[in-house]
Amino acid sequence: MSEVTRKPTTGPAAASPGEVPTIWTTGWTDVFNTGTWRAATPIHEWRPSPCHADCPIGNTIPGWIADIREGAYQEAWLSLVETNPFPSVTGRVCHHPCEGHCNREVIEAVVGINGLEHFLGDRALEEGWALPAPAESQGKRVAVVGGGPAGLSCAYHLRRLGYEVTIYEAREELGGLLRYGIPEYRLAAGVVDAEIARLLDMGIEVRLNAGLADRAALESLEAEYDAVFLAVGAQQAKILRHLEGGAGAGRVLDGLEYLRRCTEGVARDLGERMTVIGGGSAAMDVARSARRLGHQVSVVALESRGAMPAQPEEIEQALEEGVALFDGAMVAAVEAGADGGLTLKCVKVTLDLGAPAGELRPVPVEGGEFALAADVIVTAIGQDPDLAPFNGAFGDGSSDGSSVDGATGGFVECAVLVADPVTLATTRAGVFAGGDVASTNRFVSEAIGAGRRAAYSIAEYLSHPDACIPERPKLEDSVNRTEVNSFYFEFSERRERVVAPAAERLQAFAETISVYSTEDANAEAGRCMSCGFCVQCDNCFVFCPDMAVQKDPSAAGAEGVAPGASECASEGAPPAGAAVRVVAAVPCVGAPADSGPFYFVLDQYCKGCGLCVTECPRGAVRLEQVNL
Amino acid sequence: MHTYELDEQTVFNSGHNACPGCGEALAVRYVLNTMGPNTIGVVPPSCIAIICGPQPYSSMRIPVYQTTLEASAASAAGISRALKRQGKHDVNVLAMAGDGGTYDIGFQALSGAAERNEDMVYVCLDNEGYMNTGAQKSSSTPYLAVTSSTPGGKPSDKKDITEIMAAHRIPYVATATVGYPDDLARKVAKARDMEGMRFIVVLTPCLDGWGVADDGAVRVSRLAVDTGFFPLYEVEDGERYTINHGPKGIPVERYLEQQKRYRHLDADQIKEIQTGVDHRWSLLQARAESMARPVVCD
Structure with a gap:
């Protein structure tokens, strides 16, 4: 039997029937072309994550979160500032749409991307990391x-x-x-x-x-x-003309003006009771600043609470700080009040859903009239x-x-x-x-x-030789919830940044939210599923019954294409017309094209079952029908 | 994130004749590549013989003896004894048979080899029926599953081969499945490095016979474990039980609904299967616990 293993692997022709009994094995099955059975082909492909598609700055979020996971904070930050030079700012004030469609929600809760950005931004300032050096001068x-x-x-x-x-x-x-x-x-x-x-x-x-x-x-x-x-x-500032004249004269201020006075410290002498009109972040900023300066504050917003443009946590914190919210309401008229202040004639409203986009058309609710007393009105209804x-x-x-x-x-x-x-x-x-x-x-x-x-x-x-406008990936092209494999992710509670208690917040204008500890940042980064972004977990390799998925980069050959080499590919699309059978494992912006091993599919053997696609935890492999 | 680390050697070849997405081919991969090249295989008629290759080709880069359906364990015992006679004590002997060749037709040879504690690793790749010949029922086919010979669903229960083999008090018995490849590879490596009769039954979904999608073998295999239908455990010397993976609170319906062979079930039948699964799981736990207690003599 040891005779058998010494036979050449080229098939039966190599063995003469006269030497070897015909029932003996004389060759290996790898001469067979089982790839011809295939009706679909798996393609390893970098795909946009929903957080990336939702990011207004076009940030390749899973890339730098992967760096955090490996403890490479500076690399993570450098990847972040490829698109956004202000991570410390946006880590605090971004409305973080990136967390809106995070697939991690299928396990327990979305990833705290904004908190991770905050962490990296502050770490960079502490360590004094410099932004990348400018490229060679274009002379313009x-x-x-x-x-x-x-x-x-x-x-x-x-x-x-x-x-x-x-x-x-x-x-x-x-x-x-x-x-x-x-x-x-x-x-x-x-x-x-x-x-x-x-x-x-x-x-x-x-x-x-x-x-x-x-x-x-x-x-x-x-x-x-x-x-x-x-x-x-x-x-x-937009103004509300119907409030300006009459009793309201000299008592109506716009939000920007008010915030400016706050920074100058002269906002207190406006009277005790303030009504803020508006439902956005600016209205919340005014209301919460006024609370810190000791005003009694009510906010009147056209939208119902859930539809207000302000962030939910801003509204929640404003309420904790003692702001009275009248949502789904508007101020119809202003009259002089008995105590020398103003009486605001308000009415509950609903919004006309048939109004053109960008326009709010309030419809008063019958019997929804109410009145508010105020000394000053601040409008924060847009600019x-x-x-x-x-x-x-x-x-x-x-x-x-x-x-x-x-x-x-x-x-x-x-x-x-x-x-x-x-x-x-x-x-x-x-x-x-x-x-x-x-x-x-x-x-x-x-x-x-x-x-x-x-x-x-x-x-x-200006005819720059390399630059072209980055294309933002579409949400519908990003990895969705049905494409991640939840089996591979264990329950892990979302880490929250600590918000100071309301009583403490009202004492001063100090920042109210604390940055993640290193431990929290690492844990939070560990929760990222890295959607569409291969992390070389080997599942596609391990679960191939035909050993058709391989990971030796030397065998990738000329078929390999590694997008990400040019700035144009930075937002996802591999170069147009490229035969993407093989894709670099980490094809993000700035990643060297040769980083990490390749996975590639052996055409000769792949039967197209799709196990590698289904068992990819993050939707980084896709099945494409073979056109016959 | 859960990842798998397998220590594989290249024994199993591409170009074999398993169906696309075959669960059994995956099992063969993990078993052979863990056993390593210093192994002699014994394979009876079965899908494994098909996967092994049409003569004179082989997908297994080891010597393989294709024996008769009744004789896997007897053949492996003969090879094992002959090797020892030649003074070769470092060659693994591996029998790989299907459930037909293990539960039914090869059973007396297997039982005999176990009783004599022959030195071999015997792996049963269990796809719960004679899938190679058109999906007839075997004694491994589960209760109510449709096969071509039980068109209304099998009226009797699946034979519990694990407990039967454990009752032979052989050194090692284990259950495994392809959805838990690291667990499977670890058990094969453990068995390989032991002596005497070692028996592993590997649940391997048959896409055609069970009516599962081409990309579903791993998912279904995992659900078999996660619903408690097929718990993963080990029994050493017939009494030391270790439960590796049991039910995770997922109803068995999630497992059944993935397979066409259970499509005819009504709610009561699903409930009946669930009750059976729960009952067997509690029995297994009780057995594992009671067997672990030291024997006290008066």
Whole structure:
């Protein structure tokens, strides 16, 4: 029998029938082409996770969480700042849509992505990690008008791509909304200072107190620079005309103005009782700041609590801090009150679901009238960009922001500067616009994302050899709940950041939320299922009955394609037309193309059963029908 | 995250004739690649013989003797004794038979070899029927499962081969399945490194015979364990029980609904099967506990 094992493996032809009994084995089955049975082919493919698809900045979230799992915090942070130069800021104030469709919910609860970002951001500031160095100079100059999140993000990415950047900021300090629009207890000024200083260290020129005064100023920037990015934000508060006159005269303030007074410490003398109108984050910021300064505060919001644009935790914390919420209501009229204050005639409302998108059309509920007493009214119902300086420079595409009248008409969202949704180009060649000035999607991370997109668009416009606009993956293309295999994940409770008790919060403007401990961060990172993002768990290899899934990189051969090598592939799509039979295990942005072993499928043997697809815990293998 | 670490050697070849997604081919992979190349195989007529290869080809890079359906254990015992006679004490002898060749037709040879404590590893790849010849019932087919010879569902219960073999008081008896490959490989390695008669019954879903999707072998196999239908445990010397994986509180219906052979069941029958599963699980636990107690003599 030992004779058998010494026979060549090339099949029966190699053995002469005269030497060996015909019943003896003379060859191995690996000469057979069982791959011809196949009706479908498994493909190892990096696929976007839902958190990635939901991230306005386009962050490859499972990639840096995997780095945290391995304790490589600086690598994780470097991966994070590939897209977002402000993790410490967004770790505090991002509305974290990334947690909205997290597949971990099938096990117990979504992953605390925002908390992990907070952890990495603060770790970087503690350790003094520097942002990546700019690329070789492209010899071109770009003006960024506006030093808020959109402008700073654009400046960062342009600088990294090798452009000379000058930021023009109207105020005395950079930061925009981050500095002037978000109270200290949510975002400490020190954090904003530190992340901006680190960004400026890359070599970005800044001109403070240098706003864009008029159309001529824009034209001179166009003449002086190769491209201009307008990110001047939206700083004109919408007003409610029906409250301004009569008894309300001099008693109505807008939210931005109030928050500014808070930072200056002169907000207390407005009277004891405050009513805040609005249901967004700004309204919560005003209400909670006012509570810290000792006001009695009520909030009147058109939307019902669940539909308010403010984050649920903001509303919850505001209520804990003693804010009285009147949701699904509006202030119809203001009258002089008996005690020298104001009486607000309010009414419960429902919202007309048939109203056009972006418009709130309240319908009063019969018998829903009630009254509130107040000394001061603060409106926080949104802001319009100040388009006056552009003075028709963009043709009919933009119009002056308009006020709204809650008593008679709809609450129309503001007019914004019109920019192409993909390229952010305006009607003027070489002028781009993004952030609040060009969008009604008013979130810090949306602005940072717009700045990033604009930078790559400008680079494309300026014929950068490598850059192209990153394509954001679609949620419907991301790994969904039916594609993860829950067997492989054990129950592990979500770690929460500690929020100070309400009584303590009301004492000061100190930050209310604490950062994860290293232990919590590691545990939370361990909960990430790494959807669509191969972590080389070997399940596809282990469960192949035909040994057709292999992992020796040397055998990958010419069929292998490793997306991620160029910036263009950074948001997911492998190079167009590529034969993706083999994909690098860690094809994220910045990952070297040769990192980690390959899995590859042997065409000759794979019978197409799909076990590797089903047993992949994270949806990183997909089955494609074979076209005959 | 749960991951598997298998210490595999290359014995089982690609290009074999198992159906796409075959649970038995997976089992053969883990068994052979754990046993290693220093092994002589014995295979009776069965799907394993098909997987092994059409003569003169083989998918197993070891010498394999294809014996008769009755004689797996007898053949393996003969080879084992002959090797010892030649002074070769370091060669593993592995019999791999199906449930037909183990529970039914090969049973007397198996029982005899166990009684003599022959030195071999005997692995039964149990797909609960004569799947190779058109899915007839065997004494391993579970209660109410449809086969081509029990079109209304099998009226009798599955034979408990694990307890029968444990009752031979042989050194090692274990249950395993492909949905728990690390557990399976560990048991094979443990058996390989022991002496005397070692017996492992591996539940291997038959996609065609059970009516399971091509990508379902691992899922169904895991559900068999997680619902308590097929607990994974070991018995050493007929009395030292170790339960490795038992029910996780998942109703047995989740297991049954994955398979066409149970599609005819009504709610009462499912309940009856659930009751049987619960009962056998409590018996196993009681047995494991009572057997662990030291024997006290007056």
